[in-house]
Amino acid sequence: MSGAVWRVLPDVAAVDRLFDYWAPPDTAAPVGTIVRVPLHGRRVRGWVLARADTPDVDAALVQPVRAVVSAGPPPDVVALCEWAAWRWAGPRATFLRAASPPNVVAVGDVEPDVAVHPAVEGPVALADRARRLVVWPPARPRDDLVVSLLAVEGSTIVVAP
Numbered sequence: 001m002s003g004a005v006w007r008v009l010p011d012v013a014a015v016d017r018l019f020d021y022w023a024p025p026d027t028a029a030p031v032g033t034i035v036r037v038p039l040h041g042r043r044v045r046g047w048v049l050a051r052a053d054t055p056d057v058d059a060a061l062v063q064p065v066r067a068v069v070s071a072g073p074p075p076d077v078v079a080l081c082e083w084a085a086w087r088w089a090g091p092r093a094t095f096l097r098a099a100s101p102p103n104v105v106a107v108g109d110v111e112p113d114v115a116v117h118p119a120v121e122g123p124v125a126l127a128d129r130a131r132r133l134v135v136w137p138p139a140r141p142r143d144d145l146v147v148s149l150l151a152v153e154g155s156t157i158v159v160a161p
Contacts, residue, residue, distance in 0.1 A: 011096075
């Protein structure tokens, strides 16, 4: 088999490394897309974290992606998850799992809502969206802001210095 290669991080607690898989033909998936891949005789969920033209290992050993399952976190959130995992010495899959939608989402359906509040006096109500990035002045208290942005159900990632 030949074609594009996706570097996938499996959603397995003890495995924090990327594996090469052949991308499905005529399928474009952004970084962060959730896929189903074979790993040691099982089919596991994983995230596409990079793309390449050729695999890093013998091409005969590379297996194909079994299915594109769902849209995952957007590329900028994937980068944030990788940084947070490095910063707190945790597995990337933990952060990516928390940043992924709880249900299946068609690839390309979700765009993050970006709100920048450089000089506001208090929390600002934002439109109810699945994902958002809020830039908050560092000297202002953020307790009320964080409480107002917590997800009703599912996960919320708050990264602050």
